[in-house]
Amino acid sequence: MKKYDAIVIGAGHNGLTNAAYLAKAGLDVVVLEKNEYIGGAAVSRSLTEGFTYSNCSYVCSMMRQSLHRDLNLTKYGLRIVPYVGQMYFGNGKCKWGYWNPDVEYNNARSRNPHDADAMARFFTDLNRYAQVIRKTLLRTPPNPASMKPRDIMEILYLAKEFWKLGEKEIYEYIRFFTMSAVEFLDDYFDDDLLKASLASAGIIGTAVGVHSPGSAYILLHHVMGDVDGNVGAWGLARGGMGAISNALAGAATDFGAEIRTNAPVAEMIVKGGKAAGVILENGDEVHAKIVVSNLDAKRTFTKIVNKEDLPEDIYNRAKNFKFRGSSGKVNIALSGLPKFTGAPDNKFLNRAGVMFGCSLKSMEKAFDAWKRGKWADELYIEAVIPSPWDPTVAPPGQHWMSTFIQYCPANLADGPWTPEKRDAFGETVISNIERYCPNFRDLIVHKEVRTPHEIENEVGLTEGNIFQGELTIDQLLFNRPFPGYAQYRMPIKNMYMCGSSTHPGGGVSSACGANAAREILKDLGKTNVVPEDDCNDD
Amino acid sequence: MTTNQLRYPDEELRHSPFHERMVALSARDSWSAWNGYKLANNFYDGEYEYFCIRNMCGTYDVSPMQKYEITGSDAERMLDRLVTRDITKLREDRVTYVVWCTDDGRVIDDGTIFKTGPQKYMLTCGSPCIAWFRKACFGYKDVDVKDVSDTIAGLAFQGPTSYSVLKAMGLDGVETLKPFGIMNFPFKETELMVSRTGFTGDLGYELWIDAEHALDLWDALYAAGEDYGIQPFGEEALNMARMEAGFIMPYMEFAEALKTVHFEHDQTPAELGLDWLVDFKKPRFNGRAALLKEKETGPKYTLCKLDIEGNKPAEGAEIYSDKDCANQIGYVTSAMWSPVVKASIALAMIETKHKDGDLWAEVYYYKELRPYKKVAKCTLQNKPFYAPPHAKKTPPDPF
Amino acid sequence: MKKYDAIIIGAGHNGITNAAYLAKAGLNVLVVEKNDYIGGAAVSRELEEGFTYSNCSYVCSLMRQVIHRDLNLTKHGLMIIPYPGSMTYSEEGEIFYNYNHSEVAYNSIRKISPHDADGLMRMNADLTRYATVIRKTLLRTPPDPTSFKPKDIMELLFLAKEFWSMGEREIYEYVRFFTMGAAEFLDEYLENDLIKAYYAVSGIIGTALGVYSPGSAYILLHHVMGDVDGSVGAWGLSRGGMGSISKALASAATEFGAEIRTNAPVQKILVKNRKAVGVVLENGDEIMSDIVVSNLDAKRTFTNIMDKDDLPEGIYEKASKFKFKGSSGKVNIALSGIPKFKGAVDNPFVNRSSAYLVGSMEVMEKGYDCWKRGRWSDDPMVETVLPSPWDPTMTRPGEHWMSCFVQYCPAELADGPWTPEKRDAFGATVIDKIERHAPGFKDLIVHAEIRTPHEIENEVGLTEGNIFQGELTIDQLLFNRPFPGYAQYRMPVKNMYMCGSSTHPGGGVSSACGANAAREILKDLRKTNTVPEDDCYDD
Structure with missing residues (x-):
């Protein structure tokens, strides 16, 4: 029977990235995917005829440009088109912003000169923090308890980046890590709607409220990405997020990797304390020298690895890894472009993100509802309509809208999720949107409602957590997934992890998969083929 | 639409x-x-x-x-605390050139303050700064900043x-x-x-x-x-x-300190040759401690006026202490061919310890789309490149 | 009695430049000037109260910027202001406006002739290419091609290198260009008469050539060779008049210790043992010096203030045959307001530009024919410049003065010598011509100064009133200027030099002749060179 050099479990974008780099280095790699399609949460799916949804992740900003370039993803069809800006609705008002700083300045100033001025400072400060963190994205985090020269070098590197900030900034930085988004924003702005729109980045995908300590960092995590050097800018993958996975798969395949769909893994084979392959659900065995899991930490260690093969503390840590699913997703096919009340007559803003329910108060209320295992009547909804600027995803004149909802509990107080509850949730979302677009319901052709329940079951993200585990400081950097195991090597020899449960965390960035590949190649004594630094030399 | x-x-x-x-x-x-x-x-x-x-x-x-009207009985105190110059000395119907700094002594912006009445000032500057000025008002009872730009x-x-x-x-x-x-x-x-x-x-x-x-x-x-x-x-x-x-321009000679991502990219008044605007006799003003500290060692860089041989404007040129361009000591911030002086002139940030030594500029230019570079000798100028005597006469020369 | 290191005869701009550089090198220098004012043909004169004329030369373009910079003339009060453009008016009110700004110019020309707008771009590129080569020789002493001295050979190689860098095809073009008429040259690029007339003017200014005469293409080049602030071919105005240039140079020279004496006409250069030793003034004073430098033109130098006996054979003859062929007149007019030309648009740039009053090349050729017959044409080419809207120092606010340069005006008339009556008749012709272009012009006139070649020769000292101190024809250029074998500023009498426009690179307010001569003198004295060798331009 054929023995592979490496098996990658899960054809999500990180798994594919990992496979591509291992194959590039000359390894014989197979990727095993449980679904009949690849991509994990970075997929494009046609669920009703003529419409293609990015039915999980829907924007792209964290995708590492150096990887895009290195793997020549453009050749494999990937095109990232930047957003022009965003519109945000709250308290009965609509405001909008642009990524172009000159345009944005004029726009902001016409509303509130004070906030326009503060905005420049806000983004300067945020960039200052972000650029330090960003440098760590394509690096393996060090183990602070280790005395290996490599780890010490990494710590020194981080310290250098850190100390370069100057004493005052370091205090600010430490403070920042423990701050809430609202506290942070209060330093700069007067306007509630503006603050709410910015604070939303502090809660997306995470079970924290805008007032919760740590939400400021989540906010940073979201502006850390960039499109073509425009820090904080978001982009759309042409053809949907699946285009990213397809491009990665194209690159991996060209390097000789094999991708097998409909191949759910039941168990990992461990022989003599070493990973040796996997057993599929149909009983087939696949052997390899190395096994890489792209599943989240909990699924990896509690579902496909035998408890007996693990050190005790790891099992417990995996079991307790914080997920706290808090997001829902509704994808809606529309027969026409919705007109939102109060939105400017400005076709440029068709290429913008749309945020509903931007009110610090209602956002906090929604968080409170989540804590009680319910969803709120008034939700924070982040929407985008890709079709006006992506001709490949809807028939001409028709559109589809992605709505991302914060918060939607993974576990309801009144018992498990049912199709009825799911539809009720969907109904709440539609009626929320209807407040901003009275005839919205009439436009609906088809909709797909996904609560954490659906996301977990179909995509395999525990509790539907989009980041494969919360992005809180206790689960970041050398703590991700577990202290001592942040270098992608797992407690079982020849076993690695490469998903968003590892550093640098969630988001369609390919960074986890690339970093893991680098470490694997190091262990195999192969020449590194993974870009070490990001393109951004700022 | x-x-x-x-x-x-x-x-x-x-x-x-x-x-x-x-x-x-x-x-x-x-x-x-x-x-x-x-x-x-x-x-x-x-x-x-x-x-x-x-x-x-x-x-x-x-x-x-940007024009701000600053009024109130505490206006003078607020301004005096804000800028590095002694505003208490500013008489009515007089204007003064000022800079204001962060606590770290980095220049936020420069501008002019007009004293238009006993408790009334107009401050003008190139970029909006209202959020900073409002912060500067905290702690003073009777001072109001009004944006009168429009x-x-x-x-x-x-x-x-x-x-x-x-x-x-x-x-x-x-x-x-x-x-x-x-x-x-x-x-x-x-x-x-x-x-x-x-x-x-x-x-x-x-x-x-x-x-x-x-x-x-x-x-x-x-x-x-x-x-x-x-x-x-x-x-x-x-x-x-x-x-x-020899006047400085924001985004050319200096980066506004509140809007720079890299803190080493902004400047202190002394680096801009504006140490004469800093009045350490004042007991307190924004950035005083940091600037006092800088005064001991001297500024790392100094903005210099250069007369550069040849006629190619030295925009974006790097400054070296040697003709072989091995040791970079600075960079040009703005440059032009001066039609009046008939010289290629430049303002450049040069490491203070090197500014009185040999200065060479590597000048880049295009001729019909093709890039060229050359090394040109620079001469340090202490006075403005052009300062006609008629500019300061009172009464001025009639025509 | 005090003995100077050097005496310079004539305080024209080249003489003062020469004095400045000699003084800068530490020499004890005296400049002697016959008039009671300095500047020669680069002067500003108030002949009518409230009006200052540049009454000879009137535009500045050839002035070497490197000298301006090196002598710090800005500090000494010099400011050169470029014209925004220049134009041609026909009597019928047609107007061709050539803006210096190339995009604006393209649009303006395109309205008249799309063909020519395109052709001009090619022509300007070609002219600039020719000019670039020539311009590099301006601040260099021309080599003696018959010499075998290393320096001369180096210079020839330098010129050859510049020449050959053009490529074979271009060299043929270049050689052809030197022998072409301006009209022929322009016909290759242009079709519109007015536009051709505009460019052809540069081919005849100051020179006794017609637009069809071989060699006039080079004169055209000579005029576009200058530049102001890197804009090749651009012309500039000297603030305060052309006298500002002389004044600034004099101020620099004086600061270096040179002495300038006006009202001191030289009668004779003293020669002893075939060496120049000083000068005798007309009042009989003798001034001794180690070196004598003449800023006068070649003819005046060798035939007026030198003894034929002091000269080697042949030089006197060559000097007396040096081609002058005076052909230009100048009328300076004080005005109570701005004249309005037919067809002129209401555009602030128009009043700040020079204007040629000529409708076609044929008109110029007719004027040339008249000149050949010793007459002036009824319809001469007049170049008008109105400096005052652009220079607040020359007239009172609201009043103006106009410089009119007239081509052609014969130095010698067929019907006997110039008389004041004839001069006035010439002036009337010019004013009538302007009146035809700008009805109501005559009513604005407050004062007029009319200068035929006769006046220019007698007052300024330019033989036949030739503004270039001798024709700029190929036989009198480069190593042929003033005479073959003497193009290195050293004259046949030892310790005697020439530094005026009769030497390389020729006429125009460039300071180049004076500076080049100073460099050669310093070399002979084994002093360190203080004269910039290269022009600032490395293009």
């Missing part, structure tokens, strides 16, 4: 109160933006307009400049014949106005404030009036100036004149 609209609706730049007249005189229709207003790059040609400043007289629309129109009126035009316009007494002085004249049913200030190094004034009377002022000035060669000039010409005068 038309489908061929190419502009973001929110990018539609506002028109300054003088815009109508400027459009009529613009041969090239070349505009850029300044604080949300349309700003002329030039009207015909930068050099042509530059010579208006040096030879006759010209107007430059400073209406888009209600006051400003016109810089510069050049050797400018004085004669103001006289021809009937501004009696303007002959006694000294540099950095302010005078008020009745104009129509309002008041015209004239300050003898400017950004060109030549004789010149700045005229301030409420926005509704801006066009009246323009017309009166242009009628009086017809025989004196009056002409509007744009940013290109201004930039040439200010370089020759």
